[in-house]
Amino acid sequence: xxxxxxxxxxxxxxxxxxxxxxxxxxxxxxxxxxxxxxxxxxxxxxxxxxxxxxxxxxxxxxxxxxxxxxxxxxxxxxxxxxxxxxxxxxxxxxxxxxxxxxxxxxxxxxxxxxxxxxxxxxxxxxxxxxxxxxxxxxxxxxxxxxxxxxxxxxxxxxxxxxxxxxxxxxxxxxxxxxxxxxxxxxxxxxxxxxxxxxxxxxxxxxxxxxxxxxxxxxxxxxxxxxxxxxxxxxx
Amino acid sequence: xxxxxxxxxxxxxxxxxxxxxxxxxxxxxxxxxxxxxxxxxxxxxxxxxxxxxxxxxxxxxxxxxxxxxxxxxxxxxxxxxxxxxxxxxxxxxxxxxxxxxxxxxxxxxxxxxxxxxxxxxxxxxxxxxxxxxxxxxxxxxxxxxxxxxxxxxxxxxxxxxxxxxxxxxxxxxxxxxxxxxxxxxxxxxxxxxxxxxxxxxxxxxxxxxxxxxxxxxxxxxxxxxxxxxxxxxxxxxxxxxxxxxxxxxxxxxxxxxxxxxxxxxxxxxxxxx
Numbered sequence: 001x002x003x004x005x006x007x008x009x010x011x012x013x014x015x016x017x018x019x020x021x022x023x024x025x026x027x028x029x030x031x032x033x034x035x036x037x038x039x040x041x042x043x044x045x046x047x048x049x050x051x052x053x054x055x056x057x058x059x060x061x062x063x064x065x066x067x068x069x070x071x072x073x074x075x076x077x078x079x080x081x082x083x084x085x086x087x088x089x090x091x092x093x094x095x096x097x098x099x100x101x102x103x104x105x106x107x108x109x110x111x112x113x114x115x116x117x118x119x120x121x122x123x124x125x126x127x128x129x130x131x132x133x134x135x136x137x138x139x140x141x142x143x144x145x146x147x148x149x150x151x152x153x154x155x156x157x158x159x160x161x162x163x164x165x166x167x168x169x170x171x172x173x174x175x176x177x178x179x180x181x182x183x184x185x186x187x188x189x190x191x192x193x194x195x196x197x198x199x200x201x202x203x204x205x206x207x208x209x210x211x212x213x214x215x216x217x218x219x220x221x222x223x224x225x226x227x228x229x230x231x232x233x234x235x
Numbered sequence: 236x237x238x239x240x241x242x243x244x245x246x247x248x249x250x251x252x253x254x255x256x257x258x259x260x261x262x263x264x265x266x267x268x269x270x271x272x273x274x275x276x277x278x279x280x281x282x283x284x285x286x287x288x289x290x291x292x293x294x295x296x297x298x299x300x301x302x303x304x305x306x307x308x309x310x311x312x313x314x315x316x317x318x319x320x321x322x323x324x325x326x327x328x329x330x331x332x333x334x335x336x337x338x339x340x341x342x343x344x345x346x347x348x349x350x351x352x353x354x355x356x357x358x359x360x361x362x363x364x365x366x367x368x369x370x371x372x373x374x375x376x377x378x379x380x381x382x383x384x385x386x387x388x389x390x391x392x393x394x395x396x397x398x399x400x401x402x403x404x405x406x407x408x409x410x411x412x413x414x415x416x417x418x419x420x421x422x423x424x425x426x427x428x429x430x431x432x433x434x435x436x437x438x439x440x441x442x443x444x445x446x447x448x449x450x451x452x453x454x455x456x457x458x459x460x461x462x463x464x465x466x467x468x469x470x471x472x473x474x475x476x477x478x479x480x481x482x483x484x485x486x487x488x489x490x491x492x493x494x495x496x497x498x499x500x501x502x503x504x505x506x507x508x
Contacts, residue, residue, distance in 0.1 A: 210429050211429065
């Protein structure tokens with residue numbers, strides 16, 4: 001194996017409403033918390049005094065929750081202790097810490113593929129683990145018509161508007177169609193899609209044929225329901 | 236009413252290879268379509284892709300009547316059907332991985348997989364590796380899957396251009412495959428379907444040589460899904476036939492006509508359409 005110049009792992013720190021910074025992890029222990037004796041001090045009441053720590057054991061980093069009140073998550077899943085891989089996102093309250101492994105950050109060149117260059121082969125290094133940045137979540141506010149709530153968060157990849165049991169926006173009127181329209185999430189945006197029901201779908205008064213991207217503040221009308229679509233950055 | 240969808244599947248050994256390591260499954264009853272591209276020495280590639288196709292199909296056929304049979308992780312942002320598809324693929328990963336330890340010549344075998352399962356008006360998509368799913372809508376084509384390949388990741392990071400990626404000696408290196416490790420991360424997606432949409436599932440034998448633009452052009456010229464799959468295989472072989480090529484084309488039905496009853500009822504209730 002060729003010797004790779006050892007670069008330090010880094011932490012890209014993105015503190016909520018307090019900007020970003022980049023920290024080189026030069027020691028085997030890095031503490032995070034509200035109290036001033038931590039390596040990274042986050043002055044936020046939602047953060048425990050000693051909240052979490054990063055530990056380097058041989059060449060591997062771990063994040064460990066220090067019995068904090070509100071917990072520590074990696075890539076959206078709450079953890080007690082977790083081995084960190086390149087591009088893992090550690091979340092503490094609304095603050096995000098992105099772990100970059102020094103070794104993996106350098107361009108990684110696989111060894112020459114076997115004899116036949118057209119033979120598919122697998123590279124089993126832990127590359128390709130790239131957690132998607134948290135995209136803003138869309139909201140629907142119903143202003144007219146029969147639905148089970150007024151306000152919906154569009155957390156699914158496909159949010160069905162209709163009377164069916166797993167609909168994201170649930171219609172409760174008599175004869176309400178099972179699936180009258182679908183709002184699909186793609187990357188950081190949303191689109192609204194017609195379905196097989198023969199109901200007219202309007203966005204800002206104009207009929208949609210097939211699919212249309214949604215903008216913040218769009219008025220959607222379908223099956224005698226009027227609702228606004230909101231997409232706020234932040235909260 | 237026209238049928239909901241029609242499909243055509245074809246697999247071809249190509250012009251240079253001694254064996255076909257691609258496998259596919261097209262089951263209109265389960266509304267399940269998938270292609271796998273096996274890799275490994277000797278027969279191992281075929282063994283891995285065959286195991287994947289059978290295991291995933293059987294898992295879905297058997298668990299359809301009850302939920303979450305194997306206590307699998309569940310992502311609430313996806314539908315039940317999509318979560319079940321992911322569970323089936325993770326199960327296949329374990330089966331192939333276990334099998335790879337039973338014989339010396341199976342060591343390290345693996346396979347790509349791209350699978351699509353149609354629900355009412357949504358398609359669930361899951362994939363591992365560099366086999367792809369495209370959605371063709373009118374004159375546009377979109378790759379729903381993002382290759383798990385070394386070159387695709389370099390392009391994403393901005394370290395290689397698309398053109399450099401095509402010529403790279405590392406273009407055959409996949410960064411994720413079924414069976415190579417004990418666990419696997421499965422990429423998921425869901426796409427709303429419209430009448431007239433077509434799905435194309437394919438192995439890299441097609442995508443390395445035939446551009447998305449050529450695929451749309453072929454779709455416009457094709458007289459049926461049968462004709463489309465035949466033309467795509469011919470294009471791949473015409474461009475060299477270096478690899479095995481497998482394609483599944485699924486065309487979604489035309490819009491259901493608004494019946495007389497629907498028109499009459501809407502007149503009474505006063506709703507528009």
